[in-house]
Each structure stands twice: as structure tokens, then as C-alpha cells.
Amino acid sequence: xxxxxxxxxxxxxxxxxxxxxxxxxxxxxxxxxxxxxxxxxxxxxxxxxxxxxxxxxxxxxxxxxxxxxxxxxxxxxxxxxxxxxxxxxxxxxxxxxxxxxxxxxxxxxxxxxxxxxxxxxxxxxxxxxxxxxxxxxxxxxxxxxxxxxxxxxxxxxxxxxxxxxxxxxxxxxxxxxxxxxxxxxxxxxxxxxxxxxxxxxxxxxxxxxxxxxxxxxxxxxxxxxxxxxxxxxxxxxxxxxxxxxxxxxx
Numbered sequence: 001x002x003x004x005x006x007x008x009x010x011x012x013x014x015x016x017x018x019x020x021x022x023x024x025x026x027x028x029x030x031x032x033x034x035x036x037x038x039x040x041x042x043x044x045x046x047x048x049x050x051x052x053x054x055x056x057x058x059x060x061x062x063x064x065x066x067x068x069x070x071x072x073x074x075x076x077x078x079x080x081x082x083x084x085x086x087x088x089x090x091x092x093x094x095x096x097x098x099x100x101x102x103x104x105x106x107x108x109x110x111x112x113x114x115x116x117x118x119x120x121x122x123x124x125x126x127x128x129x130x131x132x133x134x135x136x137x138x139x140x141x142x143x144x145x146x147x148x149x150x151x152x153x154x155x156x157x158x159x160x161x162x163x164x165x166x167x168x169x170x171x172x173x174x175x176x177x178x179x180x181x182x183x184x185x186x187x188x189x190x191x192x193x194x195x196x197x198x199x200x201x202x203x204x205x206x207x208x209x210x211x212x213x214x215x216x217x218x219x220x221x222x223x224x225x226x227x228x229x230x231x232x233x234x235x236x237x238x239x240x241x242x243x244x245x246x247x248x249x250x
Contacts, residue, residue, distance in 0.1 A: 003028070003040050013048045018055040025052070026063045034067055041072045050076040053094050054083075065098050070112035073098050078116050081125065088125050092185075095126055100183035107195050110188070114199045123192075123199070124206040130185050131207045137193065138204055141174030143186055209233065 005028045012021035025044075028037045041049060041064075049068070053076060056062030068076075080091050099109040113119040127134050137143050173194050180186040192200035212233040 002043055006040055006044050009052075010045065010048055013051050018051055021048070022052050022056065022062060022064060029063060029067070037063075038067050038069060041068060044072075046072075046075040047079055050079050053077075053098070054080075054090050056097070061097070065094075066101055068098060070109045073109060074112040074116050074119060077113060077122055078118055081118070081122065088128065091122070091126055095188070096184055100187070106188065106191050110192060110196055110199060114196070114202070120199070120202045120206060123203050124210070127185060127189065127203060127207060128210065130189075131211055133185075134189055134204065134207060137189055138200075143175075143180070143189075 005024055009021040009024040012018075012024060025037060025040075028040055049064070049072065052064050053062070053068070053073075056065055077091070077094060080094070083090070085091065095109075098104075099106040110123070113122060116122075133143055133145075136145060173190070175190065177187075177190065180190045189200075192203060216233055
């Protein structure tokens with residue numbers, strides 16, 4: 001039998017009273033303790049949990065966001081794509097507020113998200129607006145476009161960088177964690193690259209594919225009427241000289 005608090009919270013979400021739904025869930029903490037809510041959230045529909053989390057992003061602390069488990073959060077955040085928010089602002093706020101909460105391990109949340117079908121796409125959504133910075137970070141080990149990165153990394157081919165990326169014992173971060181401890185996209189990118197390189201590689205490949213698709217769409221948009229269409233990414237668009245390294249990694 002489901003807890004009455006969950007039934008009440010679901011009904012409140014259904015009528016659009018998200019504040020009331022969150023208050024109902026918090027009442028469980030007040031009466032039975034934190035652990036009771038953590039267990040109860042296993043039976044709370046992910047779509048309803050997402051509705052509560054969306055209303056309390058990083059600008060507003062929520063008891064639910066402080067207690068949700070990595071697996072519960074992963075199931076909920078996966079549904080964010082259904083909202084079709086091109087700016088990904090809500091996604092950005094929710095991920096920051098949950099995975100960087102006090103005394104949490106961001107890596108546990110990232111792995112939980114990455115293990116979900118479609119989870120890597122969610123992480124790519126989060127980093128999409130920072131694609132160039134993530135690419136620069138992969139190639140140089142730094143986020144500073146005008147600074148000097150790791151010399152050994154900059155001298156490598158793209159394929160060599162990926163091999164080193166996956167061999168976690170063969171390299172040291174050019175930037176220490178304390179230098180990127182912003183509880184935001186830089187820290188998330190750093191955590192992916194140096195603590196979960198396989199997941200970082202998957203996200204990077206998606207970002208690259210999206211960037212190529214967007215570039216191709218812009219080419220088509222600017223194509224004069226009547227001119228033949230160039231082959232696109234899916235049909236083997238010829239690589240420019242500058243793309244040769246990138247293509248080797250795919």
C-alpha cells in the first residue's frame with residue numbers, strides 16, 4: 001500500500017500545486033525522518049518528482065532536492081527532454097542544485113544518469129551551450145581559450161587524446177579540482193573527464209555529432225535556390241582538413 005503522503009502529493013501535482021506537493025513530501029520528513037522520504041520517493045512517479053524539482057532549481061533550495069537519491073534523480077531528469085526546452089535552463093538548474101548539494105558525490109549522480117537509456121543525451125543537453133569550451137577542455141586540459149594548456153596534450157592527435165583519456169592512470173589533470181570548483185558546468189566537465197572518462201567520451205561524441213548536424217543545417221539554409229545539396233553528416237560529408245583529427249576519433 002502506497003503512503004498517503006505520496007497519494008496526496010500526486011494529486012497536488014496533477015492540479016498544478018507544486019508548492020503544495022513539495023510541502024506534502026516534506027511533511028513526511030517532519031513526522032518520520034529523512035530516510036522515510038528517501039524510501040517513499042522510490043514509489044513516487046518520476047514525472048511528478050521532476051515537476052517538483054523543476055519548481056525548485058539552484059536558486060531555491062528544496063528538501064526533496066537535498067534527499068533525492070542518484071537513481072531517483074536519474075529516472076526523473078530523463079523526462080526533462082519531453083518539455084522541449086531549447087535553452088535547457090531548467091535542466092541546468094536542477095542538475096546543479098542536486099549533484100552539487102552539500103556532502104554529495106557528483107560522480108554517483110552522473111553515473112546513474114549515464115546508465116539510463118538516453119541519459120547521455122541529457123548530459124549532452126546540459127553541456128550543449130558549452131560545446132566549444134568542452135571541446136577545448138578535451139584538447140588542452142583547460143577552459144581558457146587564450147591561456148596555455150598542457151603541452152603534451154596539445155601535441156597529441158585526437159585519437160591519442162582519446163586513448164589517454166580512457167587510461168586514467170597515465171595522465172594528471174592540468175587543472176586541479178579546486179580550480180574548477182564552481183558547482184557548475186566546468187566542475188561537471190572536469191568530473192566527467194577525469195573521474196568518468198568513458199562517459200565523458202560518449203557525451204563528447206554526441207556534442208560533436210550535434211555540432212556537425214547544426215553546421216550542415218546552416219549550410220543548407222544559406223544554399224542558393226537550385227544549387228545541389230552537399231552530402232550531410234549522415235551520408236559521409238567530406239571532411240575539411242581541420243576536421244581530420246576529429247573524424248579519426250569517431
